[in-house]
Amino acid sequence: MATIPKPWSILTVITVLAVQFCIGQNSCVIWSSAGSVVQRGSSFKVYCTFNCKCTGSMYVDNVREPKKHEKLNSTTLYLNVVNITESRTYSCQCNHCRSALDPCGLDISAGYPPDVPKNINCIQNIISDEKRVVVCTWNSGRETYLSNTSKLCARTTSGNHTDRPNFYTGSRKGSDLLSVNFKVSSSVQLISVWVRASNRLGTTESSTFNYTLSDIVMPSPPVLVQADCSSRSCEIKVEQTLRTEHLEIQYRTEQQAWMTHPHTGVQTGSVRVQSISSLEPYRLYYFRARAKFSTGLWSQWSTNISNWTQEEAPDKELDVWFAELSSEFNSMTVYWKRLNDSNARGKIIEYRVKVHNFQTGSISISNISANASRSSVPSCANCAVSLFARNSKGLSPPATVPSLHKTAPPPQDVRVTAGNRSVTICWRKPETTSLPTAYLVEWHPEGQKLDELQWVRLGRDEDHAVITGIEPFECYEGAVFVLYESSVGRARFRSVSTVESVPTRGPSVKEQVEGDIVTVSWTELPREQRRGCVRNYTVYIKNIANPELLRSYHTPASDRMCIIKDLPPASYSLWMTAWTAEGEGSAGETIKFFIQQESQVFLLFVLTVVGVVVVVLLCLWQCSAVQQRFCMLFHCLALSDVPDPANSKWARECAKEKGRMDLQLQLSDSSVTEEEDEPIFADIEELHEESRNNFAPAADVSPLLCPQTGLSRATQPAPPLYPQTSYIKSFSHDSDSSDHTHTSLDTHTTVDYISSHGPGDGIEDEEEEEEEEDEREECMEVLGFFPSHNTFMDPLVFGGKLTLDSVKIDCGSFFENG
Structure with missing residues (x-):
C-alpha cells in the first residue's frame, strides 16, 4: 500500500526546488518568436524572462551598450528585430542580483532556403573498354548562408530493367558547380537523374533529366608530346589511349586568337602525327588538341605546348629618315624604325650602314648594335647612304637615305590645326610635273630634334596627316617633305602646341655695362617651365631711386640678347618674363647694375695717367746721367733759340761804330736753286742805347726762314768795318713794293739775328766751327733715332765771314731756376 506524503514534506520539496532554481547557473531564459533559424529580411521578437528579481538588459553581438527594449511584464523583456540581414547573437543580463548568475544568450542564423538546382549536365568518360564513369554537374543557385545538403539521384536502365535510384552527395572541387561521378556498366544504355537540395529552412528538387549514354560519351583528352618546326610549318605528335575518329588541333601566337587546323594527320598505333603549315617565320606558336568518337562529345582540351618556327632573312626594307647637321660638321644623323615580327622574320642581331662615295669610288660599311635606332654618317653631295637589318639568315633589302642636296618644289599651303591630344597637318600638292613617290611628316619637341625625332611616311596621294600622342x-x-626619285622638297611648321599655360618663370639674365650701354643676355627656358610655345620675351628695367621710371623692351623668342642704350646714370634693377599664347609668365630672377657718369670716369682716368707720368719723371730726374742727357736733348731741340749777338766778338767790335751799313750774305742752303743768284739786300742799322730797349727779337721766327742779305753801296758807311751797336736788325726788302720797307721799320717789325760770320780771326773761327761741330755730333748722338736727313737737323752754312761767339747755355742752372 503506497504511502501518502505529508503536506509539510511537499512544501519542503517545493521550497528546495525554488531555491535551487534561483541559485542556478543562468539568471534568465531567452527565446525567439521565429526560432533560431530565420530567413534574411524577416522581422521577429526576442524575449528574455528573468528568474530573479533584478534589473534586466538586452544586448546584440556582445556589444556593451544595451539595446533599447520593451517590457512585457515584471519578469519579461523583449526586443523588436526588423529586417534582419545576417546572423546575430542576442543576450540578456540580470543586474543587481544577490546571487552571481550567468547571463543567457541565443544565436540566430539568418539565410535563405535552397534554390531549385539547374543546369544539370552529365557525360560519360570511357577510361578503357571496361571502365566507364558518368560525371554529372549542376548549379545549386544562390548562396544560402546556411548548411546545405545537395544530392544527385540517378536511376539506370539496362534493356528492359530499371534499377532503384542511388543517391550521390555533391561536392565542390575548386569550381562553382557541384559535381558527382559514379561508375556504370557497359550494358547501361539510359540514365535518369535529378537533384534534391535542402537546409534548415526548406527542401527543393529539380526536374528529372534522361540521357542516352552513347550521346554523352567523351574520350579522354589527347596528350601532345612534341612540336618540330621549320620556318613555315610544324609537326605535332599526339598520344591517345583509345582510337578516336576525330582529332582537332588549334594553334596561335601570343597576340592572336586560336586557329583550327583541319584533320590531315596519320595515326601509327597510339601516336598520331599532325602537320600544320602556313606559319610565319620566327614566331612562338602554342598548340592544343581534342578528340571525339564517331558519336558523343568532344574531349577536353589537352595541355598546351609551344615552339618557335625558324628564321628567314628580312623581307622588307627599314623605314629610314635623317636629320641634317650644319655644313661645318659634314655629317648627318640617320634614324630607323624597327621591323615588326612579320617583316623581321627573325631576331635582328645588327644593323649595317653602307656609304658609297661616287666621286672617289670608296665604300665604307659600319656595323651598328641591334639595340640602336640611329647613327651618325658622313654627308656629301656625291654620297649614297644605305641601311640594312641583319638576322642569322641574311640581310634585309637596302633602304636608301634621301639627300637634301637636290631640292624640289615643296608642298604648298601647309596648315596646322591643334586638337586636344592630336595635331592635323594639311597641305596642297606642289605644282610640278614630276610625280612624288611619297610624303613624309616629321615632328619633334622644340630644340630636341636629334633626341626625339618622329616621323610618319604617307602615300603619294595623301594630303593630310593626323599626329597623335602630342604631349600637353x-x-x-617639324616639316612636311615631298619625296621624289632623286630630290626632296620641304615646308616647315613651327610653334605647335595642344594645351598651353603661362610660363612658370622668366629666363636667367646676365648683363654687361659699358658706359651707358647695357647688353642683356639670357638662356632658353627649360622645357618644364615653358608650358607651351614661347612667343616672345620682355626685358624690364626699373630705376631704383625712382620706381615709376619703368622701361620695357620686347624681343622675339628666337633672340638671346638685347642691347639697351642711353640709360641715364643711376642704379637699376632688371628682370625678364616670357610669353605664350595664354599670356605673360612669372618674372625671373632680378639683378642690379649701375650706370656711372662718363665725364667723371674720363677725368679720373686722365688725372691718374698724368700723376703716373709725373711720378716717373721725378724719379728719373734724381739720376745725374738723366739730367745731362735731358739738357743735351733740350739744347738740340730748341731750334728757335740762337746765340745772343750782343755777347759775340763781332758785336762788341761793331758797337764802336755808329750808323748804318748793308751786308750782303750768300746762303749756301741746299734748298736754294742755281737760278736764285740775285742777291737779297738787308739794311743793318745801328741802334743807340736809348732806342736799343724799344726792340726785341720775335720768338716765332726760325733761323731757317731768315732771308739772304747784301750790303747796299748807297748806304755803305765808312770804316770801321763793323757797326758799334750791340744789336743788329735785319729788314727784308721787297723789290716790288716800298710798303714793306716802311712796315719793317715800325715797332712790330720782325727782328732776326744774323748768324753769318763776318771777317775775323781765322783761328778763332775754326775753333768756333769745331765747337759747333762737336755740339752737333753730341746732338746727333742724343737724337740718334731721328732720320739722318731731317730738315731741322741740317747745319746752316752761310757764305759770309760774320763771326759770332759760341754761346753755351748752362742747362743745369736753367733747370735749377725752373
Whole structure:
C-alpha cells in the first residue's frame, strides 16, 4: 500500500526546488518568436524572462551598450528585430542580483532556403573498354548562408530493367558547380537523374533529366608530346589511349586568337602525327588538341605546348629618315624604325650602314648594335647612304637615305590645326610635273630634334596627316617633305602646341655695362617651365631711386640678347618674363647694375695717367746721367733759340761804330736753286742805347726762314768795318713794293739775328766751327733715332765771314731756376 506524503514534506520539496532554481547557473531564459533559424529580411521578437528579481538588459553581438527594449511584464523583456540581414547573437543580463548568475544568450542564423538546382549536365568518360564513369554537374543557385545538403539521384536502365535510384552527395572541387561521378556498366544504355537540395529552412528538387549514354560519351583528352618546326610549318605528335575518329588541333601566337587546323594527320598505333603549315617565320606558336568518337562529345582540351618556327632573312626594307647637321660638321644623323615580327622574320642581331662615295669610288660599311635606332654618317653631295637589318639568315633589302642636296618644289599651303591630344597637318600638292613617290611628316619637341625625332611616311596621294600622342604643355615643330626619285622638297611648321599655360618663370639674365650701354643676355627656358610655345620675351628695367621710371623692351623668342642704350646714370634693377599664347609668365630672377657718369670716369682716368707720368719723371730726374742727357736733348731741340749777338766778338767790335751799313750774305742752303743768284739786300742799322730797349727779337721766327742779305753801296758807311751797336736788325726788302720797307721799320717789325760770320780771326773761327761741330755730333748722338736727313737737323752754312761767339747755355742752372 503506497504511502501518502505529508503536506509539510511537499512544501519542503517545493521550497528546495525554488531555491535551487534561483541559485542556478543562468539568471534568465531567452527565446525567439521565429526560432533560431530565420530567413534574411524577416522581422521577429526576442524575449528574455528573468528568474530573479533584478534589473534586466538586452544586448546584440556582445556589444556593451544595451539595446533599447520593451517590457512585457515584471519578469519579461523583449526586443523588436526588423529586417534582419545576417546572423546575430542576442543576450540578456540580470543586474543587481544577490546571487552571481550567468547571463543567457541565443544565436540566430539568418539565410535563405535552397534554390531549385539547374543546369544539370552529365557525360560519360570511357577510361578503357571496361571502365566507364558518368560525371554529372549542376548549379545549386544562390548562396544560402546556411548548411546545405545537395544530392544527385540517378536511376539506370539496362534493356528492359530499371534499377532503384542511388543517391550521390555533391561536392565542390575548386569550381562553382557541384559535381558527382559514379561508375556504370557497359550494358547501361539510359540514365535518369535529378537533384534534391535542402537546409534548415526548406527542401527543393529539380526536374528529372534522361540521357542516352552513347550521346554523352567523351574520350579522354589527347596528350601532345612534341612540336618540330621549320620556318613555315610544324609537326605535332599526339598520344591517345583509345582510337578516336576525330582529332582537332588549334594553334596561335601570343597576340592572336586560336586557329583550327583541319584533320590531315596519320595515326601509327597510339601516336598520331599532325602537320600544320602556313606559319610565319620566327614566331612562338602554342598548340592544343581534342578528340571525339564517331558519336558523343568532344574531349577536353589537352595541355598546351609551344615552339618557335625558324628564321628567314628580312623581307622588307627599314623605314629610314635623317636629320641634317650644319655644313661645318659634314655629317648627318640617320634614324630607323624597327621591323615588326612579320617583316623581321627573325631576331635582328645588327644593323649595317653602307656609304658609297661616287666621286672617289670608296665604300665604307659600319656595323651598328641591334639595340640602336640611329647613327651618325658622313654627308656629301656625291654620297649614297644605305641601311640594312641583319638576322642569322641574311640581310634585309637596302633602304636608301634621301639627300637634301637636290631640292624640289615643296608642298604648298601647309596648315596646322591643334586638337586636344592630336595635331592635323594639311597641305596642297606642289605644282610640278614630276610625280612624288611619297610624303613624309616629321615632328619633334622644340630644340630636341636629334633626341626625339618622329616621323610618319604617307602615300603619294595623301594630303593630310593626323599626329597623335602630342604631349600637353609641350611646343613642337617639324616639316612636311615631298619625296621624289632623286630630290626632296620641304615646308616647315613651327610653334605647335595642344594645351598651353603661362610660363612658370622668366629666363636667367646676365648683363654687361659699358658706359651707358647695357647688353642683356639670357638662356632658353627649360622645357618644364615653358608650358607651351614661347612667343616672345620682355626685358624690364626699373630705376631704383625712382620706381615709376619703368622701361620695357620686347624681343622675339628666337633672340638671346638685347642691347639697351642711353640709360641715364643711376642704379637699376632688371628682370625678364616670357610669353605664350595664354599670356605673360612669372618674372625671373632680378639683378642690379649701375650706370656711372662718363665725364667723371674720363677725368679720373686722365688725372691718374698724368700723376703716373709725373711720378716717373721725378724719379728719373734724381739720376745725374738723366739730367745731362735731358739738357743735351733740350739744347738740340730748341731750334728757335740762337746765340745772343750782343755777347759775340763781332758785336762788341761793331758797337764802336755808329750808323748804318748793308751786308750782303750768300746762303749756301741746299734748298736754294742755281737760278736764285740775285742777291737779297738787308739794311743793318745801328741802334743807340736809348732806342736799343724799344726792340726785341720775335720768338716765332726760325733761323731757317731768315732771308739772304747784301750790303747796299748807297748806304755803305765808312770804316770801321763793323757797326758799334750791340744789336743788329735785319729788314727784308721787297723789290716790288716800298710798303714793306716802311712796315719793317715800325715797332712790330720782325727782328732776326744774323748768324753769318763776318771777317775775323781765322783761328778763332775754326775753333768756333769745331765747337759747333762737336755740339752737333753730341746732338746727333742724343737724337740718334731721328732720320739722318731731317730738315731741322741740317747745319746752316752761310757764305759770309760774320763771326759770332759760341754761346753755351748752362742747362743745369736753367733747370735749377725752373
